[in-house]
Amino acid sequence: MIIFLHWAALKYRKLPNYSCKLVGCGILLTGPTWAASSKIGTFLKIFHHAQVRLCYKCYKLIHYGPFHPILSDHYQYPHLYQIAPKNTRLAFAMVSLLLHFNWTWVGLAIPDDDQGTQFLSDLRENIQGNELCLAFVNVISLNMELYNTRAEIYYKQIVTSLANVVIIYGEMNSTLELSFIRWAYLGIQRIWITTLQLDVITNMKGDFMLDSFLGTIVFSTHHHEIPNFKKFIQTMSTSTYPIDISLLKSEWMNFNCSEKESKCQSQSMCLPNTSLEWYADQGFDMAMSEEHYNLYNAVYAWAYALHETLFQQVDVQSMTPRYLLDCPKVCSFYHALKNIQFINPVGDLVTVNENTKIDADYDILHMWNFPRGLGIKVKIGQFSPYMNIGQQLYLSDKTKKWTTGSRQIPSSVCSETCRPGFRKFWQEGKAACCFDCFPCPANEISNNMDMDQCVKCPIDQYANKKQTHCLKKTVTFLSYEDPLGMALACLALCFSALTALVLGVFVKHQDTPIVKANNRTNSYILLISLKFCFLCSLLFIGYPNIVTCILQQVTFAVLFTVAVSTVLAKTITVVLAFKTTAPGRKMRGLLVSGAPNFIIPICTLIQLVLCGIWLGTSPPFVDTDAHSEHGHIIIVCNKGSVTAFYSVLGYLGSLAVGSFTVAFLARNLPDTFNEAKFLTFSMLVFCSVWLTFLPVYHSTKGKAMVMVEVFSILVSSVGLLGCIFFPKCYIILLRPSRNSVQRIKKKQPIYF
Known part of the structure; x- marks a missing residue:
């Protein structure tokens, strides 16, 4: 649409590129496509440069279509102005909507021109870092012949994509609009996000789901409603203002009149020359479109500029030639137009100067697809780039209801959402x-x-x-309330009491041959050390503190050293006793002097030295173990120096191996009470327990480590107690006849 507004006398009808004194200076309103404005702007540039008179710049263009950055190039288009606000934030507005609905996998259709390329660049800049991706980019050729050869490719690219949301950016009356109509005709169901101001969204399949969000979302420049415009449209008679009835959704009217006659109060409402009020009642959108609103503002801009020019006129000398009289007025008018800024009748700010233009606010419209091609626009929100971050996008309560389940909104993602976990x-x-x-x-x-x-x-x-x-996490430790802790504590107390009972039996029968044989003092020392070995296991149960952590290891090491060294002393005593009874032997002095008894203090002293070094360098301390048991923090005693711990344990092990070796070599000696065999078997049990302890201890963590150590202490102590003293108690308590001097004199070995 081109409007040529003259303000010179109509009697001067000359071609404007010949003479300035006979000019028809005016304004051209061009649009809505930027291409038309670009061609006319280029033509006027060439035309004005060819002018040789004083007033060669007589014509200006006002583009009333959508704002286009290319038309802002004043070198290329020096006589062109744009009335629409800037749309540089359109890509950001669309991305904000996509993020709101979590549509991260979207397609894009743009024209094959500078406008499409610029929008693609803006969109990619805004989606960067927002986890949005373009599933495809359809670059629609503007050449009709080339478009026809590629139309099937464009169609397949959309159909085969998993993207349920497609952005369509471009202008009306182009191959892009043709593609949109074709895709709808072929029944592609997508969420179309576009700037195309289509009056009718066609769905030739007639396939509409009321509970579906599928349809078209239109971003339209926000403007206030024109006063009385709807009333004028509703009361306008088609006979008074002949217009194309197709623009008034005739198919919808025919559909309702033929199928639902109850909605037609009279058949006259179905005639072309009736009032349009009935159409409005049926849901037609009577609001002014974006391009018509820009045209409305362009006319007002011309009127405001003309008013300011006439108001500022001054008297000119009567002798001044007419063309010199007109030219200042023309130049003043164009200057006023270039810098015009006003509030239009509906309250919106309008400016022509691009240096003072602001970015547009956008209305977000949702268009429903009814059968027979009726499109109903519903405003679902608004985007304002001047609001605070997070408040720029506003969606109505109706949209929030859709998102909460009253209407299912389809997803558009490449991969399903990763749920928590x-x-x-x-x-x-x-x-x-x-x-x-x-x-x-x-x-x-x-x-x-x-x-x-x-x-x-x-x-x-x-x-x-x-x-x-x-x-x-729950703080835990091997406590007495724990079933295993309670069981181990009970076992320790029971075996300790049993050891005390055995010691009492030996004290009571201390003058009997079986007690006197093999040094009863060593037997007392061994029983006392075993009793405390059982009791020392209680140090491992309960809430650890620095004292118990130190006593655990030191007491365990020293007491077991005493016990094992006592067994070694008893074994050596058996060997020496046998040697002294053989003819020609001279070892009676060692046995009589009690030399084997020095083994116990010497071995214990060495262990005390090792423990002292351990405590002096890196003693045990209270520690927490947060990794051994899921959901628990275990309070444990850290060994401190691992080297010192294994040195103490290694020394104890070497004593045990030495005792076992001596006892094994003396196992067949013909002593009266088979003492060597019992000592051999007891040390075999002891060594087996602690050899098993090492790998099991290292394969467990947390409370299990403490349990393994306590269990090993109890089992090894029971092994020594049972193998050495139970056979003797059996003779003392149940077979007293064998515990006599006569039996010993006969030197008959006793076997059990």
Whole structure:
């Protein structure tokens, strides 16, 4: 549409590029496509440069279509102005809507021109870092012949894509609009996000689902409603203002009149020359379109500029030639037009100067697809770039109801959302929106959707089974309330009492041959040390503190050293006793002097020295173990110096191996009470227990380590007690006849 407004006398009808004194200076309103304005702007540039008179710049253009950055090039288009506000934030507005509905996998259709290229660049800049991806980019050729050859490719690209949302950016009356209509005709159901101001969204299949969000979302420049415009349209008679009835949705009227006659109060409402009020009642959109609103503002801009020019006129000398009289007025008018800024009748700010233009606010309209091609626009929100971050996009309550389930909004993602407890794992060579979901590693959580990385729980917390939250760990230790702790404590007390009972039996029968044989003092020392070995296991049960941690290891090491060295002394005593009874032997002095008894203090002293070094360098201390048991923080005693611990344990082990070796070599000696055999078997049990202890101890953690150590103490002590003293108690209590001097004199060995 081109409007040529004259303000010179109509009697001067000369071609404007010949003479300035006979000019028809005016304004051209061009649009709505930027291409038409571009061609006319280029033509006027050439035309004005060819003018040789004083007033060669007589014509100006006002583009009333959408704002286009290319038309802002004043070198290329020096006589062209744009009335529409800037749309540089359109891409950001669309991205904000996509993020709101979590549409991360979208398609794009743009024209093959500078406008489409600029929008693609803006869109990519805004989606960067927002985890949005373009599934495809349809660059629609503007050449009709080339478009016809590629139309099928454009169609397949949309149909085969998983993207349910497609952005269409371009102008009306182009191959892009033709593509849109073709895709709708072929029944492609997508969410179309566009700037195309289509009056009718055609769905030739007649396939509409009321509970579906499928349809078209239009971003339209926000403006206030023109006063009385709807009333004028509603009361306008088609006979008074002949117009194309197709623009008034005749198919909808015919459909309702033929199928639902009850809605037609009379048949006259179905005639072409009737009032349009009935159309408005049926839901037609009577609001002024964006391009018509820009045209409305362009006319007002011309009127305001003319008013200011006439108001500022001054008297000119009567002798001044007419063309010199007109030219200042013309130049003043164009200057006023270039800098015009006003509030139009509906309250919107209008400016022609691009240096003072502001970015547009956008109305977000949702168009429903009814049968027979009726399109109903529903405003669902608004975008304002001047609001605070997070408040720029506003959606109505009706849209919020759609998002909460009253109407199902389809998703548009390349990969399904990773739920809490999982993290994204990107596929190599694919877009950032395409990923797999993997469970979080142990003791790590993700409590939001689509988390890139899982978060490790603090040391005092642990991940729940779904790995969505960190829970507080429970502080625990081997306590007396624990079933295993209680059982071990009871065993320790029982065996300690049993040892005391055996000691009482030996004291009571201390003058009997079986007690006197093989040094009863050593037997007392061994029984006392075993009693305390049982009791020292109680130090491992209960809440650890620095004292118990030190006593645990030192007491254990010293008491077992005494016990094992006593067994070694008893074994050597048996060997010496046999040697002294053989003819020609001279070792009676060693046995009589009690030399084997010095083994006990010497071996114990060495162990005390090792323990002293251990305590002096790196003693045991209270520690926490947050990793051994899921959901628990275990209070344990740390050994301190591991080298010192294994040195003490190694020394004890060497004593045990030495005792076992001596006892094994003396096992067949013909002593009266088979003492050597019992000592051999007791040390075999002792060594077996502690050899098993080492690998099991290292394969367990937390409370299990303490349990293993306590169990090893109890079993090894029971082995020594049972193998050495139970046979003697059997003779003392149940077979007293064998515990006599006569039996010993006969030198008959006693076997059990």
